[in-house]
Ligand SMILES: NC(=O)C1=CN([C@@H]2O[C@H](COP(=O)(O)OP(=O)(O)OC[C@H]3O[C@@H](n4cnc5c(N)ncnc54)[C@H](OP(=O)(O)O)[C@@H]3O)[C@@H](O)[C@H]2O)C=CC1
């Protein structure tokens with residue numbers, strides 16, 4: 270059976286990547302609107318309601334508006350924006366963490382930083398290794414394509430920076446989904462930054478032993494992560510004895526790699542995730558979710 274899929278926002282950074290992955294698939298009839306109609310509400314309403322699945326690759330306000338245009342109960346929605354990630358009636362699009370994406374009508378794709386944070390933390394909270402009131406800190410560095418067309422233009426015009434920190438006054442829009450989907454009692458302190466590289470991410474959660482269940486070891490943390498991810502094709506728990514992690518490590522793929530390190534004394538730990546902000550962090554995750562929703566091979570169009 271062929272599914273009709275409409276991408277709203279198909280010429281943006283995330284939308285273009287999804288479009289490239291879906292074009293040429295025999296199980297999908299891909300619909301996008303031309304330059305003259307792509308922001309025309311009537312044209313978008315028609316395309317949305319003619320589709321089996323709609324992928325929203327829009328700023329939050331435009332994504333909210335798009336959802337109000339859905340009239341046909343058949344239409345299923347994947348929203349790549351942050352508009353619905355803690356909203357009632359929406360399924361969080363992180364199937365490896367047990368969310369029922371295949372059966373969902375409305376799926377909210379995770380944010381790129383939360384993808385790394387939640388992969389590292391949620392299995393450990395569920396296993397009772399991290400206390401829900403542990404007071405976590407998460408640091409992340411993203412390639413500049415994480416900021417969409419505007420940030421790409423800024424960096425490619427030479428107006429970026431080798432590395433810059435932002436969200437200095439905290440309260441980044443990704444904090445609510447990190448808190449909710451890790452089942453934390455309090456919001457983590459989130460320290461995002463951008464590097465002068467097109468794509469790729471490194472996300473880190475440092476931990477004191479006091480934030481963990483007594484006696485927790487690197488092996489216990491790895492085991493808890495492996496119990497969640499070992500049978501999943503995109504998320505790998507590394508046991509490699511690496512001494513360096515590069516932002517390029519999973520760039521250009523839809524993979525995510527999780528590393529666990531500990532001090533020799535066992536009093537401090539460092540959890541690290543690498544991924545591509547446009548792979549498992551956005552477009553790759555959207556295609557993965559779409560495959561599940563339309564019953565396609567889960568890895569079609571993905572780079573494992
Ligand atoms: N880039 C990334 O790595 C990630 C992005 N996301 C999220 O995905 C969404 C899209 O981001 P991204 O692709 O980076 O952003 P871009 O700015 O690159 O693209 C957004 C696109 O939406 C279009 N658009 C804006 N308003 C409307 C409207 N009312 N109707 C139709 N089209 C509209 C824009 O048009 P125009 O071209 O005219 O500006 C643009 O093409 C955002 O919510 C973002 O937060 C999520 C995870 C990672």
Ligand SMILES: CC(=O)N[C@@H](CCC(=O)OP(=O)(O)O)C(=O)O
Pocket residue numbers: 349350351379380381382411412413414415416420442461462463
């Ligand atoms: C580098 C950069 O600016 N990144 C974006 C997040 C990209 C992303 O994940 O988009 P969502 O917010 O839709 O999840 C930011 O921090 O706002």
